[in-house]
Amino acid sequence: MRILYYELRKIWRLPIVLAIVVLGILIYSGFLHGDIYGSHLRMPSTAAYCRISREWAEKYGTHMDEKEALDAQAVCAELRRNADEQIAAYPPLASRGITDLNAFYGFYCNEHSEEAQTLKNDFLERSNGVCILVWETETLLKNYTDWYAYYNDGGGYAQWLTPAETARYDEVIGRRHLNGISCIRKSDFDAYLAGAAVFAVLSVTLLLMPCGAREHLNHMLAEQWPTYTGRNVIRYQLTAALLSAVGLFMLEAFTLGGIYLASQTKIFWGNPMTSFVSGDILWFELTCGGYMLVCLSMTFLLMLGTAGTVFLLSHFSNSYINVILKSGIFVFLYATAGGAAMISALTLENSLYQHVRVIGIEVILTSALCILGFLAGMFPLICRRKELLE
Amino acid sequence: MRLFRFELGKLFRLPMLWGFLALSLALNGLFLMTGIHGRPWYAYVASVLPVTFQRTDDPAFIAGLDTLPAEEFREVLRAQTAQPRNAFDGMDAAAVGQAQAGLLGVTGKWADIFARKYEAYQPVADEIAASGDAYDVYAAEATHDYQAFLIGVILHAALTESLLLAVLLTLYAFGCEEQNRTDLLVFSTRAGRALNRHKLAAALCASLLCCLLLYLLTLVPFALLYRLRDFLSMHVSSSFNYILVGVARFPFMVWKPFRLAGYLGASLALGLALVAVFVLGAAVCGLLLRNTYLAFLLWFTVSVGSLALPMLCADAKIWGGYFLGLCLPVPVWLGQQEWFTVQGISTFLPWQETVCTFANLAVFAVLVLLAARRFRRKDLG
Numbered sequence: 001m002r003i004l005y006y007e008l009r010k011i012w013r014l015p016i017v018l019a020i021v022v023l024g025i026l027i028y029s030g031f032l033h034g035d036i037y038g039s040h041l042r043m044p045s046t047a048a049y050c051r052i053s054r055e056w057a058e059k060y061g062t063h064m065d066e067k068e069a070l071d072a073q074a075v076c077a078e079l080r081r082n083a084d085e086q087i088a089a090y091p092p093l094a095s096r097g098i099t100d101l102n103a104f105y106g107f108y109c110n111e112h113s114e115e116a117q118t119l120k121n122d123f124l125e126r127s128n129g130v131c132i133l134v135w136e137t138e139t140l141l142k143n144y145t146d147w148y149a150y151y152n153d154g155g156g157y158a159q160w161l162t163p164a165e166t167a168r169y170d171e172v173i174g175r176r177h178l179n180g181i182s183c184i185r186k187s188d189f190d191a192y193l194a195g196a197a198v199f200a201v202l203s204v205t206l207l208l209m210p211c212g213a214r215e216h217l218n219h220m221l222a223e224q225w226p227t228y229t230g231r232n233v234i235r236y237q238l239t240a241a242l243l244s245a246v247g248l249f250m251l252e253a254f255t256l257g258g259i260y261l262a263s264q265t266k267i268f269w270g271n272p273m274t275s276f277v278s279g280d281i282l283w284f285e286l287t288c289g290g291y292m293l294v295c296l297s298m299t300f301l302l303m304l305g306t307a308g309t310v311f312l313l314s315h316f317s318n319s320y321i322n323v324i325l326k327s328g329i330f331v332f333l334y335a336t337a338g339g340a341a342m343i344s345a346l347t348l349e350n351s352l353y354q355h356v357r358v359i360g361i362e363v364i365l366t367s368a369l370c371i372l373g374f375l376a377g378m379f380p381l382i383c384r385r386k387e388l389l390e
Numbered sequence: 391m392r393l394f395r396f397e398l399g400k401l402f403r404l405p406m407l408w409g410f411l412a413l414s415l416a417l418n419g420l421f422l423m424t425g426i427h428g429r430p431w432y433a434y435v436a437s438v439l440p441v442t443f444q445r446t447d448d449p450a451f452i453a454g455l456d457t458l459p460a461e462e463f464r465e466v467l468r469a470q471t472a473q474p475r476n477a478f479d480g481m482d483a484a485a486v487g488q489a490q491a492g493l494l495g496v497t498g499k500w501a502d503i504f505a506r507k508y509e510a511y512q513p514v515a516d517e518i519a520a521s522g523d524a525y526d527v528y529a530a531e532a533t534h535d536y537q538a539f540l541i542g543v544i545l546h547a548a549l550t551e552s553l554l555l556a557v558l559l560t561l562y563a564f565g566c567e568e569q570n571r572t573d574l575l576v577f578s579t580r581a582g583r584a585l586n587r588h589k590l591a592a593a594l595c596a597s598l599l600c601c602l603l604l605y606l607l608t609l610v611p612f613a614l615l616y617r618l619r620d621f622l623s624m625h626v627s628s629s630f631n632y633i634l635v636g637v638a639r640f641p642f643m644v645w646k647p648f649r650l651a652g653y654l655g656a657s658l659a660l661g662l663a664l665v666a667v668f669v670l671g672a673a674v675c676g677l678l679l680r681n682t683y684l685a686f687l688l689w690f691t692v693s694v695g696s697l698a699l700p701m702l703c704a705d706a707k708i709w710g711g712y713f714l715g716l717c718l719p720v721p722v723w724l725g726q727q728e729w730f731t732v733q734g735i736s737t738f739l740p741w742q743e744t745v746c747t748f749a750n751l752a753v754f755a756v757l758v759l760l761a762a763r764r765f766r767r768k769d770l771g
Contacts, residue, residue, distance in 0.1 A: 019687040023694055030698025034705070206690075210683050217569055317406075319569050320683040321562040325406040328554060329413040 003233060007240035011211055020203045020248075027199050028256070035192040036263045044129055048136040053277050054267055056181050062271045063179045069144055076137040083130045090126070092119055104131060144276045147178050151281060162357055165348065172274060172281050180272030182288055189260075190343045193292075196256045197299045197338035203252065204245050204303045205310050205331045211241060212314030212380075213323045225387075234384055238311060238377050245307035249300050257292065282346045283359045295342055298366040302338045305366075305373025306331065312376040315384075334369060341366055393585060397592035400566060401559050411600065414551040418608045421547050422615060425539045428532055429616060434463040435529050436620035444624060447474040447525040470530045470630075477629040477641040478519035483508040486640060486732075493636050494735040500709035503738050510740050511732055514645060523625035523647050533630035536621070537642075537650075540612065541657060542727030548608040549601070549661045549726060556597035556665045557672040561685050563589040564676030573680070577770055586677065586762055594669045601665045605658055622651040635734035643732045645741050657729055663747045667719045670754035677761035696720045713738050717746040 060068045084100045087093055098104050108120055108131075124131065150156070151169045161169070172178060215221060215237075224230030261269070269289035274282050286294065309330050310323075317323035341362035344350045352361050401407065442454035451471065458464050487508025496504055518524060529536040564586070567573040576582035612618060626649070631642035648656070671692075675685040699715035715721060716736055722743050725736050729743045739745060 015684055016687065019691050022691050026691070026695050026698040030694075030701040034701070206687065213683075319562070319566075320686065321404070321558050321565070322406045324558055324686060325410040325555075328410065329417060332417075 003229075003236045004240055004243075007233075007236045008243065010214070011207060011240055011244045013210075016207055016210070020206055023206075024199060024203065024252070024255075027195065028259070032192055032195045032199075032256070035188045035195065036260060044124065044132050045136060048129060048132045049140070049277075050264065052133070052137050052140060053181060054264065057267050057271060060181060062181060064144065064181055064276075065179065069141065072137070073141055076134065076141060079130060079134050079137065083127065083134050086127045086130065087123075090123055093123060101131060101134060105135070140277060143279060144179075147276050147279045148173055148176075150279070151178070164359060168283055169281065177272065177274050177285065178276045178279075178281070180275040180277075182268050182271045182273060182275040182277050190345070192256075192260060193295045193299075193345075194339045194342035196252065197295075197302060197342050198335045200249065200252055200299050200303050201306050201331060201335045201338055204248055204306050205327055207244055207248060208241050208307055208310045209314055209323050209327055210320060211237065212311065213317045213320050215315070216318040217320075231385065234315070234381055237315075238308075238381060241307050241311045241377065242304065245303045246300075249303050253296050253299070257296065260292075280344075280347050280349075284346060286346070291346075294363070295345060298341055298345070298363060299338065301366040301370035302334055302341075305370040306334045308373035308375070308377025309334070312379050315380040334373075337365060337369055393581075393588040394591050394595075397563060397585075397588050398595060401563060401592055401596040404559075404562065407555070407559070407600070410551075410555060411603065414548075414555075414604060415607055418544065418547050418551075418604075419611070421543055422608075422611055424543070425535075425616065428535055428539070431463065431532050432529055432536060432616050432621075435467065435527065435532075436617035438464075438467070439527075439620055442527070444527055445522065445525045446471040446527050447476075447522060451527070467527075467530055471527060474525050475629045476519055476522065476524045478515050478524045478627065481512075481515040481519065481641070483511040483515050483643075486643075487511075489638070490635055490640075490734050493638070494704070495707070496709055496735075497707075498709065500713065500738065503713075507732060507738060507740055511643060511645070514647075515643065518627050518644075518647050521647060523627050524629045524641070526625045526628040528621065528624040528626075528628040528630055528650075530630055533628055534632055536616070537626065537631055538727055540616075540618070540654075541729075544608055544612050545605075545654075545657060545661070546726050548604045549664070549723065552597070552601035552604050552661070552665055553668045553723060555600050555604075556593070556668045557689055558686070559596050559600070560590075560593040560669050560672035561676050561682050561689070563593040564673065565680065565682030565685065568680045569682065574770055583766055586765065590669070590673050590758065593673065594666060597665050597669050598662060601662060605661070622649065622654070624650050626650055626653045633728050633731055633734060640732075640734065644730050645732070646730070648730065653730065657726070660729060660744060660747055661726075663751065664719060664723055667747060667750045667754055670751070670758050671719065674754065674757045674761045677758070677765045693720045697724065716742070717749065719747070719750050722746050722750070 056064060056072065060072075064072065080101055083104075087101060087104050088099045093099075093104065093107075096107070098107050104123075107116070111120075152173055158166075224233050265288070270287050273286045273288050273291045274280065282291070310327055313326040313330070314323045317326060340352050341350075345362045346360070348354070350362060352365060353359075358364065438455065438458060441457060442451045445451060452468070455464060455468055455471075484505065487505050491501055491504050494504075567576050567585075576585060609618070625647060627642050627644050627647060629641065632639040633642055634640075644653070672685075672689055675689045675692075676682070679685040679688060696715060696718040697720050699718070700712050700721060703709070703711035703715055716738075721736070725733055725743060728734070728736070730741070732740075733742065737743070
């Protein structure tokens with residue numbers, strides 16, 4: 001236990017931890033923040049879309065049945081009347097002959113002069129964005145029926161689908177699974193998770209790269225190998241490396257997951273991921289929370305695999321530069337696999353899936369990489385047991 | 391010279407250097423295969439050029455097509471070139487600039503600077519329009535894919551590997567004395583203290599040689615697989631080529647009428663200059679921190695920071711910071727696919743990537759001098 005503690009202390013060096021924290025802050029604020037706050041909440045149309053979904057989730061729960069859809073349509077019709085009245089009562093618009101929402105929509109989409117932009121912004125501010133709210137509600141209510149027709153036709157690829165894919169689409173249509181309410185915008189959520197996975201792989205690499213090379217540089221092998229305990233230190237080193245990967249994962253998962261859930265998405269934790277709001281059909285019935293946990297599990301597997309691989313490469317390197325040169329390409333492959341697995345995970349759009357057409361390929365690939373990395377990490381334990389000093 | 395030779399020898403005797411080069415070439419081989427689906431089309435267009443020549447507005451082009459055997463590709467090419475288009479004819483660069491400034495949301499004096507870039511482009515647009523370069527067939531509708539594949543994937547991969555190697559070789563050169571515990575011996579002598587100059591020269595030389603090797607061994611297979619030679623005479627400002635700003639397409643607005651050969655040569659040369667910038671940047675880290683790994687962490691964190699800076703500043707509407715961030719070496723490297731063009735919302739000045747690379751070269755050279763001065767006066771221990 002004492003040896004394990006000291007091995008952990010050797011890995012968690014302050015300058016390296018500080019560098020990882022700074023990198024995390026930079027990557028979050030430069031690249032991941034936009035996936036939540038850039039489009040998610042700030043753009044008027046997306047903010048409206050999220051607001052409506054949240055209101056529906058609060059009012060109707062996890063699913064919206066036919067009766068609730070009619071209720072939502074009635075609320076939307078009332079909102080439209082309100083918007084029409086506000087437009088008719090606004091003289092600068094009325095003087096241009098714009099007296100209802102449809103006319104304003106035409107003006108909004110087709111007029112781009114500076115004067116028109118000012119007028120549009122003034123009115124949207126004055127009316128508290130009611131027009132955008134109506135457009136988004138109507139679009140979502142249209143999706144409520146349209147997605148079924150779309151997937152009934154196999155999403156336009158009926159002749160191209162495998163029997164398993166067709167069966168899944170039929171199941172979703174038959175059981176009306178698309179009635180789920182969720183506002184997790186899958187493209188943003190995927191980008192966020194993929195960015196987090198790449199950072200996770202990078203951080204575990206930066207943390208573990210020096211571990212073996214440092215032993216060589218300080219001539220520790222000559223100190224350790226002549227004794228029985230010394231020969232076994234490598235076991236503690238591997239355990240410390242894997243534990244460090246687990247610790248780092250926990251820290252990153254809680255931090256980045258917490259930030260995401262704090263962005264007004266917590267309400268959707270128990271809602272289904274397959275939803276008319278986004279229109280994505282997953283191969284399995286997962287809640288938003290379940291989907292997030294699956295993606296986090298894949299990140300965890302990648303981190304363990306990376307930890308094993310980097311551990312091996314570091315223990316066969318006699319300088320820091322050697323280990324960076326050796327790790328570079330492998331880490332690139334792990335990070336690429338992570339990104340590819342997370343984008344549109346468990347759907348037809350996933351790039352890995354499109355190549356092999358095996359349901360769950362994302363999980364299979366990350367598990368395989370984890371096992372390979374783990375075996376790679378075990379390699380120094382086996383070959384170093386009887387190796388002689390030079 | 392003897393010391394330089396020894397330092398160079400140390401770098402080239404690093405076994406993992408060759409391992410990294412081999413892995414990089416294997417990876418580039420994989421990248422080469424990713425464009426294989428477009429190969430039949432590129433091969434077809436290249437094969438018809440001796441008959442049709444390259445200008446689609448020339449009546450000989452369609453006449454040449456007619457003499458070729460009837461096949462699907464011929465009809466596709468005929469359809470794509472039936473109405474020759476000059477994307478630069480009547481181009482209002484200021485309007486293009488206004489549209490892009492709207493996408494970025496830039497305001498104030500930075501909006502004026504941004505607009506001036508497009509004012510400066512108008513004469514170039516007129517020149518390209520008058521010359522008819524935009525009528526070049528290049529690879530027809532697949533032109534953007536071909537150009538993006540060549541510059542944005544293949545050349546970008548080779549340059550990225552070269553830059554990483556340049557940084558690591560430089561850090562190794564500056565850190566090897568400490569690693570081998572010869573630092574006390576070496577830096578207690580006058581000649582030893584002057585060794586950094588030779589280390590820098592050796593790192594620069596090795597990095598440039600590795601970069602040339604990677605360029606050569608990546609571009610030769612590309613040229614053989616994708617008929618590069620047949621396209622070298624094409625103008626990159628062909629109407630089929632474009633740059634993407636958000637989801638909007640704009641013509642490939644280069645600052646000088648380039649043929650692909652010239653454009654490729656200029657890209658390779660600027661890549662080499664960028665390698666020199668990265669060597670100098672790594673040398674600063676290596677001189678400030680003797681621990682190679684910490685020096686690498688410093689370089690890596692600063693690099694990621696320089697990528698995040700423009701995003702953060704754009705989000706906070708700090709346009710001065712946005713501009714400064716885009717001038718740093720890492721964002722310049724990232725924009726390689728659109729070098730020597732107006733580069734949409736990623737630049738504020740004409741020829742920004744070139745200006746920034748040479749400005750960075752000067753700035754980092756000064757920083758190296760300052761770091762070396764600090765190092766010369768530092769006590770051992």
